[in-house]
Amino acid sequence: MPRELIRTDPDFDRQFEALLNQKRDEAHSVRDVVDGILSDVARRGDAAVLEYTARFDRLDISAGDLRIDAAEIAQARAKCDRETLDALALAAKRIKAFHAHQKPQDHSYIDDAGVRLGVRWSAIDAAGLYVPGGMASYPSSVLMNALPAKVAGVERLVMVVPTPDGVINPLVLAAADLAGVDELYRIGGAQAVAALAYGTESLAPVDKIVGPGNAYVAEAKRQVFGRVGIDTIAGPSEILVVADGDNDPAWIAADLLSQAEHDAVAQSILITDDAAFASAVADEIEQQLMSLDRRDIASASWRDYGAMIVLDDLMQAPALVDRLAPEHLELAVADPDVLFARIRHAGAVFLGRYTPEAVGDYVAGPNHVLPTSRAARFSSGLSVLDFMKRTTFIGCDGDSLTRIGPAAVRLARAEGLGAHAQSVSIRLDRGAGGEDSRKQDHQ
Numbered sequence: 001m002p003r004e005l006i007r008t009d010p011d012f013d014r015q016f017e018a019l020l021n022q023k024r025d026e027a028h029s030v031r032d033v034v035d036g037i038l039s040d041v042a043r044r045g046d047a048a049v050l051e052y053t054a055r056f057d058r059l060d061i062s063a064g065d066l067r068i069d070a071a072e073i074a075q076a077r078a079k080c081d082r083e084t085l086d087a088l089a090l091a092a093k094r095i096k097a098f099h100a101h102q103k104p105q106d107h108s109y110i111d112d113a114g115v116r117l118g119v120r121w122s123a124i125d126a127a128g129l130y131v132p133g134g135m136a137s138y139p140s141s142v143l144m145n146a147l148p149a150k151v152a153g154v155e156r157l158v159m160v161v162p163t164p165d166g167v168i169n170p171l172v173l174a175a176a177d178l179a180g181v182d183e184l185y186r187i188g189g190a191q192a193v194a195a196l197a198y199g200t201e202s203l204a205p206v207d208k209i210v211g212p213g214n215a216y217v218a219e220a221k222r223q224v225f226g227r228v229g230i231d232t233i234a235g236p237s238e239i240l241v242v243a244d245g246d247n248d249p250a251w252i253a254a255d256l257l258s259q260a261e262h263d264a265v266a267q268s269i270l271i272t273d274d275a276a277f278a279s280a281v282a283d284e285i286e287q288q289l290m291s292l293d294r295r296d297i298a299s300a301s302w303r304d305y306g307a308m309i310v311l312d313d314l315m316q317a318p319a320l321v322d323r324l325a326p327e328h329l330e331l332a333v334a335d336p337d338v339l340f341a342r343i344r345h346a347g348a349v350f351l352g353r354y355t356p357e358a359v360g361d362y363v364a365g366p367n368h369v370l371p372t373s374r375a376a377r378f379s380s381g382l383s384v385l386d387f388m389k390r391t392t393f394i395g396c397d398g399d400s401l402t403r404i405g406p407a408a409v410r411l412a413r414a415e416g417l418g419a420h421a422q423s424v425s426i427r428l429d430r431g432a433g434g435e436d437s438r439k440q441d442h443q
């Protein structure tokens, strides 16, 4: 049974704290296993990747088969039905349009001292896109990973996806083709993250690795950070639904199960102000589980990590939501904006009874690669900005250096860094601001 927390219970605060501290994806064993895989791939390259692929994905191949070639992609595309390809194209169009709005502008200005200052944005050269594939296949995650990178202007898009038993959903390859992925490899887990970070004989390293995945993938990204960039840690899925008693319990049950079915360590939480509604949702979940294909996964997730929280008043919800900082937050109430205005920490918010989280997983437009495990307190979902970085620039002429340079000299001396002081003062001493220096200014 999932946890039940009642606001009026004297033990509520302790129980809520325990819910917050429940660990789903940070087991020590995962950390050590990943550490071993990363160092092995760094040392032995393809040979190690092939061994782990045989062990974890039951796929015995040679190095020449790691990459998925254009012919296999074309064959896969041909196997997809027209309606599904059309749905994929609609999703791609909407995702691209939303992300196009995120493209940042360069800017520069000349300040009061006459110094030219600014910021220039540029794309990273090569991005590694992790598309999960262990327990389900995610064509939608191909689009969510690749399209922001394309909008940003990344030149080399390298996608990895595990193919358990050698099986791959053709729509995953069709999505990669549609999104303009440059290289595809049939590998997953920590070994794929290692290959992207360190490079192997078959795969040149990338600059940044993005994308969701299970606990092994999330931990591998944590461990390679620094050698390469990473996006947020998007681990096992989560949903928090804030719902009043006017909802249909079947709708809310379906929403909670939509994320529970991702992973036995996914988490679904209901917050309501109506105890009878909470128990109707719980009954409905048991009903719906019976006919769900992925009932084993979903019921394990609901049993072990599910929770129902009953409050006296839904206006108590925002403070709890902010502490939970969920990946997805549904506000299934008549006027969601009242609660939304009071909430700051959530990866993505779904407003009103007619916005199920699943519409955001596929076609709404915003990214579904979102921070999990309370990382929404300090990070955001995948965006165009994850594939770009800023370079600042500074341009002094003789006059402006004369204005701000003396303070730099003084601070450099205060830090005991004589060469720093000298590199500024030498220019001031030789007449910055004077006739000769001005001739070379701003060329």
Ligand SMILES: NC(=O)c1ccc[n+]([C@@H]2O[C@H](COP(=O)([O-])OP(=O)(O)OC[C@H]3O[C@@H](n4cnc5c(N)ncnc54)[C@H](O)[C@@H]3O)[C@@H](O)[C@H]2O)c1
Pocket (backbone or CB within 6 Å): 033, 056, 057, 131, 132, 133, 134, 135, 136, 138, 141, 162, 187, 188, 189, 190, 191, 212, 213, 214, 215, 216, 217, 234, 235, 236, 237, 262, 263, 266, 327, 368, 369, 370, 371, 372
């Ligand atoms: N947050 C998001 O945006 C988002 C989006 C989609 C999916 N997800 C999440 O991604 C996850 C996908 O997980 P998945 O398992 O289906 O696919 P996955 O591709 O993340 O993981 C599969 C890989 O895990 C590795 N692995 C499995 N067991 C292992 C073990 N015992 N030791 C070492 N490595 C092992 C294997 O290498 C395997 O190839 C789910 O948790 C789902 O909720 C999150």
Ligand SMILES: N[C@H](CO)Cc1c[nH]c[nH+]1
Pocket (backbone or CB within 6 Å): 138, 140, 141, 236, 237, 238, 259, 327, 361, 368, 369, 370
């Ligand atoms: N809900 C997942 C993110 O947690 C994304 C996804 C892809 N397909 C279905 N769902």
Ligand SMILES: [Zn+2]
Pocket (backbone or CB within 6 Å): 237, 258, 259, 262, 358, 361
């Ligand atoms: Zn989902």
